[in-house]
Amino acid sequence: MSKQKTLCDWSKKDLRERFEELRELVSQPQYVCLKCGRAASQKGALCKAQSLEKPPK
Ligand SMILES: [Zn+2]
Numbered sequence: 636m637s638k639q640k641t642l643c644d645w646s647k648k649d650l651r652e653r654f655e656e657l658r659e660l661v662s663q664p665q666y667v668c669l670k671c672g673r674a675a676s677q678k679g680a681l682c683k684a685q686s687l688e689k690p691p692k
Pocket residue numbers: 643668669670671672673681682683
């Protein structure tokens with residue numbers, strides 16, 4: 636896989652098959668997706684990432 640699929644795009648099947656990867660992405664969340672409500676440690680893993688440290692006004 637050359638281009639990383641965002642966590643937001645993962646299907647239920649992906650979530651099950653890539654559980655180890657998912658666990659790492661969500662165990663120490665730094666960002667939250669303002670569109671989907673998902674959280675991840677990497678900005679690139681979300682389609683509309685927002686830092687948890689600096690919430691929007
Ligand atoms: Zn998203």
